[in-house]
Each structure stands twice: as structure tokens, then as C-alpha cells.
Amino acid sequence: MTQPEFDLLIKNVRLVRPHGNVVHESDIAVNAGKFALVAPGIDVSRAKKVQDGMGYLAFPGVVDAHMHSGIYSPLAEDAVTESKAAAMGGVTSSLKYFRTGQY
Numbered sequence: 001m002t003q004p005e006f007d008l009l010i011k012n013v014r015l016v017r018p019h020g021n022v023v024h025e026s027d028i029a030v031n032a033g034k035f036a037l038v039a040p041g042i043d044v045s046r047a048k049k050v051q052d053g054m055g056y057l058a059f060p061g062v063v064d065a066h067m068h069s070g071i072y073s074p075l076a077e078d079a080v081t082e083s084k085a086a087a088m089g090g091v092t093s094s095l096k097y098f099r100t101g102q103y
Contacts, residue, residue, distance in 0.1 A: 006031045009047030013058040028058060061092030070099040 006029040014023040015038065029037040029047060044050045064086060069079040075098060086094055 004046055004048045005029075006036055006042075006047040007033075007049065009042055009044060009050045010053045010058070011042070011044070011050060012055055013053035014055060016057055016059050018060065023057065026058070028053075059090045062090045064091045064094040067091075067094045067096045068099065069096055075099070 008030040010028040010030070013026055013028060015026040015028075016023050024040070026038055026040050027042040028035060029042055067082060067086065069075060069082050072078060073081070079096075079098070083094075
């Protein structure tokens with residue numbers, strides 16, 4: 001018996017890709033913390049663990065090249081809430097502009 005090649009297989013997601021106006025039915029295979037294969041119909045026997053994506057949308061990570069913190073609330077509070085909001089929206093990297101209220 002051979003070892004499964006993927007650590008995790010997420011079945012049944014709707015994949016959103018850049019430069020497109022449709023979503024694609026797909027599966028996502030992960031190995032060693034990295035995407036190993038993105039394709040429809042990946043056999044579950046190829047993975048150690050299988051998770052049902054329940055038809056949810058899957059987005060690639062987003063880089064936000066222009067974020068502000070400390071404008072509407074104190075910096076210590078705003079940096080946390082803005083970072084959490086960005087992460088929930090799929091932002092994996094950001095360039096932040098901090099405003100401390102001090103000139």
C-alpha cells in the first residue's frame with residue numbers, strides 16, 4: 001500500500017481565479033503546507049485527510065498594497081481591527097500606512 005501524496009484534500013469548493021468572471025467547481029490538495037494540486041475530481045485515496053468544502057468559495061490570497069491604520073480609531077486599536085478585517089476578506093499580505101496622530 002502506498003502512502004497518500006497529499007496531507008489534506010479539500011473537496012467541493014467553488015474556486016475564484018483572477019481575471020475571470022466565473023467560479024470553477026474544484027478540489028484543493030495541500031502537501032507540506034502548500035497547494036500541491038488544484039483540479040476537479042481529485043481522488044480521496046490520494047490524501048491523508050479529506051475535508052468537505054461544502055460548496056464554499058475559495059479565493060487565492062490577496063495582496064492589499066494600500067491599507068491605512070490609525071485614522072478612525074487610536075492606532076493600537078485600529079491596527080488590530082483592520083488587520084483582522086483584512087484577513088477575513090482573504091488578504092494574506094499588506095502594505096500599511098500608519099497614522100499615529102502625531103506630527
